[in-house]
Amino acid sequence: MIARILRPAVLIVLGLIWLAPIYLLLVNASKDPAQYAADQVWRPIGDFALFDNMREAWEIGGLGDAVSSTLLYSIVGPALAVLIGAAIGFAIVALRLKHGFFWFVLVFGGTVFPLQMILMPLFVGYVEAGVYDSRLGMIAIYTAITVPFAALVMRNFLGGIAHQVFEAAVVDGASTWRIFWRIYLPMSTSALVAVFILQATFVWNDLLLGLALSQSTEVRPLMTAVAALQDTYGGLQLTAVLAGGLLVSLPTVVLFLSTQRIFSRGLSLGQF
């Protein structure tokens, strides 16, 4: 009886504590900077200026440029990675690649070590190759970093397709490319989409690779731009910094809440 009241009560109190920072974010991102008072952060005072603040972060803070390049990175990188991962999965499972398991472990091992191990050589190598601070360079690394997880999931998923499917297609005279493109890929749409969503979120949220491999406002990814907003408190009003933080979070919040299951399944596969 007590438990029946206590359980929701504890959850609600905890939940309110959890929402408090979000409340502070919303309230203060909506304040008119002229009326903002540092000692009144809990109170919604002044005019509602959320959209003006967002516009300021978008234009003066350079989030507009960063959003368009990050959209490009988080779509093209994971899309390529999913195809590349599916291709090696297909080679191992359907085409019975010699020493397939070794090659699989090699590819999957690519993300076992911390990102810190590859930052400096990438920076130096990118400068040498003339792709430092270029969209091409960013797409290349975001593809590479998302291939191992894609290969893991796609190999497991394609392994669930009966080999008879492949043999039947061969009897019908289909080429391996056609079998991959027209039969195996369409059969694995659900896995492809799940991996794509997880990896697109990862790229969208990346800070470190952006810090190390880009600097101009046209190339710099979104989170790197947001982190830079923090440093220029003088140039940008605090209310605009908060509005910027809110703005860049909206797409992932919507995506996450509508695809919760994919995320929790991806998590247990080691995508944190």
Add this chain to the structure above:
Amino acid sequence: MSAPATAAPTTPSGSAAAESRRRRRNPYGWPARGFSVPAVLVVAVLLYLPFLWTTWISFTEYNGLGSPSWVGLDNYRAMFDDPNFATSVRNTLIWVVGSITVPVGLGLLIAVLSFGMRFGSWLRLPFLIPYAISGVAVGVVWRFVLQNGGGLSQALDALGLPGADLRWLSDAPLNTLVMIAASAWQQSGVIALMYVIGLQSIPREPIEAARLDGASGWRMFRHMHWPMLRPMTTVVIGLSLVSSLKTFDIVWVMTKGGPGRNAETLAVTMYEETFVNSAYGAGSAVAVFLSIVTFLAAITYLRRQLSSERTV
């Protein structure tokens, strides 16, 4: 007698072997290689090659200009003598301990309290929103909340609680602790979600049997649910362990490593040495150290989990 017996079948068995070899040879050998090349190439060039290069540079002195000069273990010796490195190791340890206890404990609590309850998934929603926000945005929010005299201080003041004049993000180790709290704020919800999935997969019969035997509440949880959630706990703690060793985003956005580098983690120290101080050799040594620690932690954890599972 034995000689012809062994000699006679030589020819047929030889041709049979050749035939089976022919049959075993994969007719799709070349296409298979073709389909694997992109993955292997991209991973080799952009992940493994840099990995090896960092390892090599850690034994050299190099600032990005000219060519690296071999200095043996000097970078490592200097690293272990550096008080900043000691601080960084201490902070990273605090992060690891904090991350495998606080968000895991809270996540488990939220999952157990909300599981099987009406509107349970709605009550879990507030905890899930922070997870959908990036580490950078979490840093932006919490840096605002934890400013001197900011949201938290004002709330403590209004409630008549002590601590309103603490300098949350300046003083060590307080700044590391509050950043762990920010990270727990982000992670607890998704850990709860994973535990809910774990709870859903527990079969009903043994729980019903225990209930008939009079078990309920804490005893039920302690002796039935908790052991059955063990596989999920293994996954959650393993992931938290590895990711906490690499903590970077929140620390960078909230404190840049703290005043006087007092809040740096190993990942931040590596970045600081390499990209701020241009000491590529020293930065690489930190990266190698971090990789070895991560690797050893993962292996040790997995082996302990596997061996204790075998004895159960």
